[in-house]
Amino acid sequence: MLNPYPNLRRWGACAAAVIALGAAPLQASTITIATVSEPPSLDPATTSDLVSMITQHVFETLYTYNSEWKVAPLLAAGFPEVSKDGLHYVITLRPGLKFHTGAAVTPTDVAASLERWLKASPRGKLAGESIASIKPQGANKVEINLKEPFPPLLSLLAYPNGAAAVMPKAIAEASTNAPLKDYVGTGPFRFLERKPDQYIRLTKFDQYSSPAGTPNGFAGTRAAKVDELRFVPVPNANTRLEGVLAGQFDYADSLNPEFFDKLKASTAVKPAVIKPASWAFLIFNTKQGAMADANLRRAAQAAIQPEAMMIGGFGNPELINLESSLFPKQSMFHSTAGAAQYNQNGGAAKAKQILAKAGYKGQPIRILTSPQYDFLYKMSQVAAQNLQEAGFKVDLQVVDWATLLQKRGDAGAWDGFFTFHGFVPEPALVSIVNPGYPGWWDSPAKRAAFDKFSGEQSDAARMKAWAEMQKLFMEEAPTLKVGEFANLGAANRKLNGFTPMIFPAFWNVTR
């Protein structure tokens, strides 16, 4: 930020003189990013999107994704050598890697970091079920030995959310069962200062060693082109919008869909439409209560009107996409299996029939929603209306988000809840696939289908097996996918080299 007060000239001369005394001297180049809140932590192993967006500049993983969501090496020199039985991976580290402390990255550091990830990150825990051991090998190699073949391993290692971040061994070990306190990684920016609720400052890491290749998604060359990144929590969405329009922020994250037209009309900023970003879910309790009956869930599937819900939630059709597949069109796991069950016409009548057959006696269906996410709240109201018209008795419980997160863990407390799910590149990362995730989808058919999917190695076989899962998902309706929506951000037109991505990244960006 060269001059924090570009519009000073317009102010009265007297006031200008007073403020000029206080204005900061010409500063090193800074990109200021307005975020939705103070991040809950700066531990890259957590699954908060905001944490990933910030910490990806500091911490790096062995692999990452390109713009087509294909795995590409980051700290690794190349793809691993995998044994024929798929049980042994040997990963070679890129030469010249350095931590922000200046120390060289060793295989011991990487092995300790991965061990930490297995315990501290939900993604790591998932991988950990199949991992027998992780060992440093020689001067620049790490070996991972599996108990059974586990094709999504590289995907999980590459994902920046709940990331398998590489950090020095001592820090990794100290923070496995305790909060992470030292933010030492290998990224193009290093951690400088955190003033909670005020800012997080990252500064250029001069000894950064970048992967080669043209920048492509999160892969390819990374270079810190400004001296500082400053993440500023601005909880009010209107204030984020006005701040980016006024030039106080260079990027504003998570803006409301109703700002879209204003952003398109602006000469100062460009809307950043991030697609595919997320989708909305109505998750049912398959373990306990009325919705444990698949027939009732199918009735709800027929009753709800996703189009009305999505328009109700987001207003602008440019920002939504009606899609029944758990994976968006851009992914190789996209599948049209069971699409007829989605957005059904005349669903209310069909739902009534199913309900009558299933012997539904008007038990109230407790659905949790939260006004903290405006779109969820709005779509839950449309859904409640739809369900009531079909003969359900709906008890819509409006709670704050923290309450919802807690309540959904108690199987006796609810029948459905609204949430949203960020785009993930790998089926194993879809929350509802995990039988421990609230909703607890764990039917024998699902287990068999998922086991089959997990056993497949080749892309073609995995796609085919996943289509079966998708079909089952539509048949058993453990969760209703409402629709996809884009994340809306806004970037100052002065930012050069910025590409909207699901976790907005500010390397290779100048100002």
Place this chain on the structure above:
Amino acid sequence: MTRFLTRRIGSTLLVLLLVATLVFVITRVIPGDPAAVLLGSAATPEDALRLRAQFGLDAPLWSQYLGWIGQLVRLDFGDSIFLGQSVLEALGSRAELTATLTLFATGLAVLIGVPLGILAAAQRKGIVAQLASALGIFGASVPSFWVGLVLIQYFSTKLGWFPVSGYGPPDADWPTRLHHLVLPAVALALPNSALILRFTRTSMLEVLGEDYIRTARAKGLGPFTVVVKHGFKNALIPVLTVIGLTLAIMIGGAIVTETVFGLPGVGNLIVSAVLRRDYPVIQGALVIVSALYVLINLAIDLLYLWVDPRVKA
């Protein structure tokens, strides 16, 4: 005087113990779980359980309560679950902003409310008085967050005179900081100045109707001397009370204003602490803010003694 003080301090301590208990009960009665917030939405309940144990939140409630009261006696407010800071550090680093903002806004509210209130009472039928009454009603009717958003849209985005949000860059000096506080202070001051205006006007009207004012006028004193020196001085007590009250109300108002303007103050801290269930911060902040309320009230009582010696009797 000493008895008055001991009694007031005794009751203050009792009030604080009650507040501490109430705050503890409220934070534990509201559902929600800091562990679930910390872990993110993809985490499973098992992860949350593990983390709760790490924070000592799995201990029985009575033992958590005793621990909390014990800490309070030692003036130890514990550590924030999220911030990597102790509660006192977290509050301390934000107190300056909130104190400056509150004082700034109170100053503005007094500067707007008192003179207009006096004017409105002195020239009951004049145009200024009518306008002042209108302002009084308007100011009391609009919420400060709305005023804040309108101010931002006009003075920050359109005219570019003031920053939209925040408290300036890390190395900002005090004029820059104050510059960031102008709009929030105005947004916070407007509704409260209306309150002060109305109280000043009413109190002044009462005093101006007294016999001694007529005597002063009859003596041939100028209107300024009559109204300000003889009138206002005697109308001061209710005005002081309401200014004190305003100061207390503003601590509450600061919560909203700070959120709108993205100011890292105590109000913002409390809001985010509640949203993420940062129990130690909620508890510590509420107890300290309550203590401030009680102390402000005590200070106002002492001011009465000074302004009006009759109170002593």
